[in-house]
Amino acid sequence: MDKPLVSVIMPVYKVEEYVGRAIESILQQTYPHFEFFAVDDGTPDKSGEICDRYAEQDSRITVIHKENGGAPSARNVAIERARGKYFYFLDSDDWAEPTMLEDMVRLAEEHDAQYVVSGYYIDTYYNENEFVTQKNTYVDTVCENADAFRKVAVQLFDRNLLYTPWNKLYKASYILENNLRFPQTFWDDFPFNMSVIRDVERVVITEKAYYHFIRARAESETAKYVAQMYDKREEEQGWMEELFTYWGLDTEESREFLARRYIERLLGCVENVTNAACALSKKEKKASIRAMILAARTRRYLKQMRPRSFKMRVMLIPLRLKWTWLTYCEGCIISRVKAKNTKLFATLKANR
Numbered sequence: 001m002d003k004p005l006v007s008v009i010m011p012v013y014k015v016e017e018y019v020g021r022a023i024e025s026i027l028q029q030t031y032p033h034f035e036f037f038a039v040d041d042g043t044p045d046k047s048g049e050i051c052d053r054y055a056e057q058d059s060r061i062t063v064i065h066k067e068n069g070g071a072p073s074a075r076n077v078a079i080e081r082a083r084g085k086y087f088y089f090l091d092s093d094d095w096a097e098p099t100m101l102e103d104m105v106r107l108a109e110e111h112d113a114q115y116v117v118s119g120y121y122i123d124t125y126y127n128e129n130e131f132v133t134q135k136n137t138y139v140d141t142v143c144e145n146a147d148a149f150r151k152v153a154v155q156l157f158d159r160n161l162l163y164t165p166w167n168k169l170y171k172a173s174y175i176l177e178n179n180l181r182f183p184q185t186f187w188d189d190f191p192f193n194m195s196v197i198r199d200v201e202r203v204v205i206t207e208k209a210y211y212h213f214i215r216a217r218a219e220s221e222t223a224k225y226v227a228q229m230y231d232k233r234e235e236e237q238g239w240m241e242e243l244f245t246y247w248g249l250d251t252e253e254s255r256e257f258l259a260r261r262y263i264e265r266l267l268g269c270v271e272n273v274t275n276a277a278c279a280l281s282k283k284e285k286k287a288s289i290r291a292m293i294l295a296a297r298t299r300r301y302l303k304q305m306r307p308r309s310f311k312m313r314v315m316l317i318p319l320r321l322k323w324t325w326l327t328y329c330e331g332c333i334i335s336r337v338k339a340k341n342t343k344l345f346a347t348l349k350a351n352r
Contacts, residue, residue: 004109006034006101007084007172010092011074016045018093018214023054023061025095031102036061037078038092042068047092072182072192079181087172089165093214096166100210104169107204111142114202116169117161119209135209136160143203150247153197154257156205157240162197164189167211170196187232194239198246225277230269230292237262237297259304266292267315267334274331276339289331290324 008026012019019038026036038055040048040063048065055061064077075089086108088101104116119137126132136159143149156162174180180195182188226232240261244254269292272278273285280288292298302320307313318326 003031003033004085004105005083006031006086006088006105006169007078007082008034008036008088008090008101009039009075009078009082010037010090011039011041011071012047012051012092013041013043013068013071013074014045014047015043015092016047016050019047019050020054021095022090022092023051025097026090026101027054027058028098029096029101030099031105034060034088034101035082035084037082038063039074039078040065041070041074042066070184070188072184072188075182079175082172084172087170087175089168089170091166091213094166095212095214097210097212101169103206103208103210107206108169108171111144111204112202113169113204114171114174115196115200115204117156117203117205118167118211119161119207120164120167120211120213121209122213122215124215137207137209138205140207141203141205143205144201146199146201149197149200149203150249152205153247154249154251154254157261158257161205162193164213165193166213168193174200186226186228187236190236191239194243198243225275226272229272230288233262233265233269234297237265255304256306259301260306260308262297262301263305263316263319264312266298266319267331270327270331271334271338274328274335276335286324286328289327293319293322293324293327 010022015022023036023038026034036058038051038061040051042065048063051061051063055063062081064074064081066074066077079087086105088104090096100118104118107113108116117138119135122134122136123131124134138152138156138159138161141152143152153162161167175196178195178199180192182192185191237258240258244250244258270289273280273288278285298319302316307316315330317323318330
């Protein structure tokens with residue numbers, strides 16, 4: 001009973017095929033001192049009922065049923081009821097390995113950390129039972145103050161370790177005292193973590209990976225056409241630039257990273273427009289792409305970024321030359337590979 005309590009928080013919506021595995025991965029943790037909030041966000045399927053059945057079997061599970069308001073509202077509802085010294089946020093279609101909570105709590109306690117960051121796996125399924133795995137990690141690091149954390153932040157961003165909540169353990173008092181909550185916006189994970197790291201001081205990074213992010217189901221946020229993707233990417237880049245300015249972080253490394261990050265995501269926006277689910281006409285798609293590649297930010301960042309592979313250098317030729325039709329064709333090819341050969345797409349993306 002003297003062990004710190006962890007509040008595990010999981011929003012639940014249309015995941016009846018996956019939520020049982022997510023719950024069991026927490027129940028199988030070697031660290032038993034947790035309370036588990038499963039927040040049924042008005043799901044229309046049987047996900048909420050599945051959570052209720054698990055709650056009947058384990059008193060550590062509390063199921064909150066609410067009207068649909070999105071993942072941010074679901075997480076925030078649970079934060080208000082949580083009693084733990086630490087918060088952990090789980091997605092209901094993923095799963096975590098058994099020693100995750102034990103190891104992360106140990107690191108947090110040993111170093112009085114406000115924020116623990118671990119590695120994770122991206123498991124991209126190309127059929128029901130087979131998948132390709134990408135592992136994202138960084139070396140073991142203890143940051144005892146804000147300056148120390150900011151010195152490694154570019155490397156952490158570059159390894160995609162700071163954007164999501166599920167590879168983190170958060171000290172609850174830090175979240176609550178700074179009134180940090182998930183904003184009611186599309187892709188809320190990123191701005192929440194941006195607010196957390198803005199003034200964070202004591203951070204521990206472990207190279208161990210525990211969390212399995214599942215990139216598989218067609219209806220997931222990472223797989224479908226997103227009408228507002230370009231505008232959202234523009235907004236996110238603005239946040240990144242503002243954060244680095246606030247930190248006083250203006251180095252050759254940081255400038256190149258910001259440029260490469262933006263252009264890589266711009267290619268994703270091009271593919272999003274050429275996606276078969278996009279209702280725009282061919283003419284409208286090309287006009288949208290042309291506006292992207294002629295934007296002042298795009299032109300500036302194309303000059304600053306340094307592609308890390310021959311493949312990426314080739315892919316950027318149409319953008320550098322302002323060739324709309326070839327950029328459009330390139331987007332169509334990416335869309336086709338993404339739809340028809342998930343394994344190849346995941347492999348190419350991981351090695352871009």
